[in-house]
Amino acid sequence: MRQFTAVVNPTAGGATAAAALLRVARPLREAGAGLETEYSRSLDHARDLARRAGERGRVVLAVGGDGMAGGIGGALSGTGTPLGLVPAGRGNDFARALGLPAEPAALAAILLRAEPRPVDTIEVTSAVHDRAVVLGSVYAGVDALANHHANRSRLLRGTASYYAGALRAVTTWRTTRYRVTVDGQEHAFAGYTVVAANSGYYGSDRHIAPAARVDDGLLEVVMIHHAPRRLFFALMNELGTGAHVHRPQVRVVRGRQVRIEADRPVPYGADGEVEAAVPVTARVLPGALRVLY
Structure with a gap:
């Protein structure tokens, strides 16, 4: 079963980032997945947290908006570490481009069962x-x-x-x-x-x-x-x-x-x-x- 590290932007969408993670966390844990949470102090700090989690063999969840997804995705580009998104920002445009569902149980099912797919970065x-x-x-x-x-x-x-x-x-x-x-x-x-x-x-x-x-x-x-x-x-x-x-x-x-x-x-x-x-x-x-x- 996958082991996740969620890196959370506590300022994304007000208080919605933590709430979005809580809604997804329950079905993940009920399925037997491990989940730890790290709160970022800045985008650079989020990148560091993501890299360290990846070095420990964990799947990294970017919890926040497009800035968070882009920052963490950029940090993991070329490392082989799988990335999952928990959209919780104002735009969530990259999650939209991937066709990710808004419903927490459906999103959790993807995070649990989907095979990582290659995506381009810039x-x-x-x-x-x-x-x-x-x-x-x-x-x-x-x-x-x-x-x-x-x-x-x-x-x-x-x-x-x-x-x-x-x-x-x-x-x-x-x-x-x-x-x-x-x-x-x-x-x-x-x-x-x-x-x-x-x-x-x-x-x-x-x-x-x-x-x-x-x-x-x-x-x-x-x-x-x-x-x-x-x-x-x-x-x-x-x-x-x-x-x-x-x-x-x-x-x-x-x-x-x-x-x-x-x-x-x-x-x-x-x-x-x-x-x-x-x-x-x-x-x-x-x-x-x-x-x-």
Whole structure:
């Protein structure tokens, strides 16, 4: 029977992370699985806890949102340690991309019985990162600014915080000239944002890259060109279904390595955490992580 170490972000979604773990813990223990719990003080601490648990041969559970999943998944990338997710954040976008159930008993059944499957990860390098590894996506521009505002929101949660953050970001945004190099081919344009996506979802259920797959060894690179603000807001509404990719202002290409540069220091983020400013490089690491789903 599997032995689990749950690494919990105690601040994810208020008090919901601990509550989410409790709901899954009961069916795990009733099935005879071992479960120990570690509470993280920071994302770096969570990574350390996950690595140490993996070295002891335990399955690591990331309990929290996309930042927690990406941080722990990145720490375990290339180690062979299996990762399970207990979604408890505002977005839970990587769990959504994997098709994980929300019902605790169904999730526990996957954690107990599913065979670990290889999933791609993303290596991120920039002025502030010699090398970091994340799971879902790397994004630069207005969406990173929107996510920054959402993370600082105290009144709104979940999708509402992202939409409020996006409204604030877009209304103050000025057109930026990007240079995006995908596997050596350069794409230059003026616009809003660039997303290098491993997972199809980001920003709390926004289907930014409908064709993205977590196990195909490629990144979907979504580039949103300049458009009037009213059209941009219409495009944002289409993110729920992925219909935005059919607009002429949106271009999607695929590749293994993406370099994002701009004519000014626009912010970039990864897996829900806003890191710094471009330039930034994202490179896919095919099948580097073993995940239960």
